[in-house]
Amino acid sequence: MAEVLSSEEEQPEVEAVAGKPPASKKQTEVPKEPKEVQEAKVPPNRKRPAPEPLPYGWVRKASKTKKGAYYYANILTGKTQVNRPGPRTASASGHRQRANRPERLEVSGSAPAVSEELRQRQAEHDAAAEAELEEVKRKAAERRAALKAMETAPDDEGSEESGSADDENVTGEDVTKWKQEEELREKKQAEKEEKERLSWPAASELPPVPRVLQPCLDVLKDGKWVERHVLGSDKQRWTLGRAVGEVDFPMNHSTISRQHAALTRGGAGIYLVDQSVHGVQVDAQRIEKNLRVLLKNGAMIKFGASTRLYVYHEPT
DSSP: OOOOOOHHHHHHHHHHHTTOOOTTSOOOOOOOOOHHHHHHTSOTTSOOOOOOOOOTTEEEEEOSSSTTOEEEEETTTOOEESSOOOHHHHHTTOHHHHHHOOOOOOOSSHHHHHHHHHHHHHHHHHHHHHHHHHHHHHHHHHHHHHHHHTOEEEOTTSOEEOOOOOGGGOOHHHHHHHHHHHHHHHHHHHHHHHHHHHHSOOGGGSOOOOOOSSOEEEEEETTEEEEEEEOOTTOSEEEEESOTTTSSEEOOOTTOOTTOEEEEEOSSSEEEEEOSSSOEEETTEEOOBTOOEEOOTTOEEEETTOOOEEEEEOOO
16 A cells, blocks of 8 residues: 655655755855965875066075075165065066066076076176275275375474375365475475584594505594595405494494495496485485495595594595
């Protein structure tokens, strides 16, 4: 005997036939997992996708102050930031970057090509910065040399004091003052030379010396004859200086050099050559260094600041 179903019992079956879920069962939605969780579920043997290349002009650098930290720098503008730059950061670099941006080559493996291009640009940027620094150093060195050339100001002893004022701080009063000091120094030097010239005795005031048989240098001190250096015919050259054992005629004074001067025999007679720092005077006139001077009979010579007077004599 067939069973008779009520209308309520037939309803679910009809709805199922129509492709609809039963009314008594509620549909449940599965929540979507975050992107980080989905990436974490990637099997270890599966290769992760490579990160997107940085925008044009940006590079990733390691921090010099914090180990293990990185930052991003734009080698074209010099801008730096901690966060990874995105498209907006790249577009904010300005129209000039887009205008100077070279065309990219459409070849396989474009990412390495872009990295190589960025490295090359960074190297050019570093080279330009280094060249600019060298130029600044060169100009600073030239400026220091120019300031050093302006050194002036001697004192009473003839020593020099360096003037290191900047060109912008030099006034007309400073130039006038420097000129006055230079004129005063020259005046004092002239007075000193004149005083020394007047201190030289006249030929008639010289004390008597032993008979002269060969060319010689008679040494006088405090108006008295002290000794004689004979310039014998067996030699052609004699040296005078402070180096005992190395010179023919040693001298003892603080202003005398080790090899102060030399006497040489020539066709016209005996020549004197200055080889010192403090100089040689002949008849109250300082002679030029490394220049031969022919000595005349009775010539008076002083070496350095020594008070001893050397008189050249020839046999008569």
